[in-house]
Amino acid sequence: MITSPHNDKLKLIGKLRARKHRDREGLLVAEGEDLVAMAAAAGWEEVALLRAGEDVDPELLDRVSELGSGTRVIGVYRQRWGAPSAAAVSVYLDGVGDPGNIGAVIRSAHALADGPVVLGPGCADPYSPKALRASMGSIFARPPARGEPVGTRVALERGAPPLAGVEVSPPAVICLGSERDGLPADFPSDLRAGIPLREGGPDSLNVAMAATVALYELGNRMAAHG
């Protein structure tokens, strides 16, 4: 039982709160029984696993926790990255800086599509605590990929022709940029499509909402056509 705050595992967990260290070590920290159970269910082996009162003094675990007091378990795992690959429908994100949105898209893609979420430049760390929580553990079942999207690139943009009317065959990649700036001006897309919004309403959907609607729309059509 760990009773010293200078324990190496506790120090590692504390350090991994910073993206710099997560990137350098290639590790992630999962807090809570739900996430740890989902990692195990997906066959992830932990680098370290600390249960309050079993492996470590509960108070010391709370000190390195992101969520505050009452943490029952923290696991450390090696990050996994898929390779972009052809799937009927997948998602590519470019410059999406909010980790909650990254995690939410990973969850929605896991629920609605057969392909991975591919992360381009400028995206938040999908292995940050906030992204992990928003993914509800889907990140363990379907780790994100890095690199270039594979398939017909459907750029989701404001004011583009409605996605519902756009012809696209698998493999299709729904491509989204940041809510404010959209995709880079020189992003090489094959098609442009939009989600029609009401006049007088907001000029965009949240990026995770837009991705989910597009996954629903294209997923339904791919299923119907194939």
Place this chain on the structure above:
Amino acid sequence: MITSPHNDKLKLIGKLRARKHRDREGLLVAEGEDLVAMAAAAGWEEVALLRAGEDVDPELLDRVSELGSGTRVIGVYRQRWGAPSAAAVSVYLDGVGDPGNIGAVIRSAHALADGPVVLGPGCADPYSPKALRASMGSIFARPPARGEPVGTRVALERGAPPLAGVEVSPPAVICLGSERDGLPADFPSDLRAGIPLREGGPDSLNVAMAATVALYELGNRMAAHG
């Protein structure tokens, strides 16, 4: 220029961080230039408006801020509540406890539907800071309603027949419960519908994602049918 932390407006803003006080006073606090500008654009008159360096010592404003340092403006407004009313498509939430989800649904409904978001029992405060931010100001343009939904109640439930195949005419109300428990067992719905998810994936979508997909699906069909 306010230079004392004992100033009444500062004390009010601090107090309004607690839902209990927001409910009792019927007030809300909006932080940041974007939200304050959207309130003004929607014709909301402020009860108090404090600009850092103009009306108040910036350090004192930071102290009552939810977002930490560098806050430029905080506005206090009187809460507004719409009445549930018939619209082609609206949303009813029951027991949705996460304020980020409430705000996200308010934003999506503003973008995709003509009706209000109606909040039933057990919902998070839509006028909490987190909900306000997630609404991206849509809450000012389209305040939520409280009470019973008006129209054909389409209960969104796991494993129910696909929404895409369900016949429904306006006024339709998409009804959602909490992610974990769903709608109450005795909720009086007219129709049940679901969003088909892949096998092997998560057993639910995030509640705001599900609401947005349903708004998209029904909104498109209402528009197509006239």
